[in-house]
Amino acid sequence: MRDNKRQKGVALILALFTLLFVSLFVVAFIDILNIEQQINTNQMAQLQASFIAEAGLETALYNLRTNSSYSGTGGEVEFPDSSGHYSVTVNTGIKMITSVGTVEGSGSGYSVTIQAYYILRGDSTPYTVLVDSWTWS
DSSP states (O other), rough: OHHHHHHHHHHHHHHHHHHHHHHHHHHHHHHHHHHHHHHHHHHHHHHHHHHHHHHHHHHHHHHHHHOOTTTBBBSEEETTSEEEEEEEEEETTTEEEEEEEEEEOOSSEEEEEEEEEEEEEESSSEEEEEEEEEEOO
C-alpha cells in the first residue's frame, strides 16, 4: 500500500512540473508574438514614410515641369488617408530636391529623407525634369 501512495505522489510532482514547463513555453511564445507584432508595426510605418517621401519628390518634379523656380511646399503637407505628411524643399541653385516623409507611429515618429539632384531641360513649359541621382536616409 505504501508503494502505491509514493507512485501517486511522484506522478503528481511530474504532472506539476509538466504543467509548469508548458506554462513557461506558452508565456515565452506570447512574448515572441508581441515582439514580432511590434517589429511588423515599425516596418509598416517605415515603409509608409518611404512612400510618402517619394510622393513629395514626385510632387516636386511635377511642379518643376511648369515652374522652374518652384521652391517646395513651404511646410508640411498632410498625406491623404494616412497619419503622415511630407515636406519638400527645392534648391534651384544646386538643383537639389529634399523630400522628408513622416509617419506618426506608436510612441514615436518615423521619417525618411530623399535627396535628389535633378536636371532641367527645355526653353519653355513644360520643362523636362530628369533625376540625376538620389539618396535615401
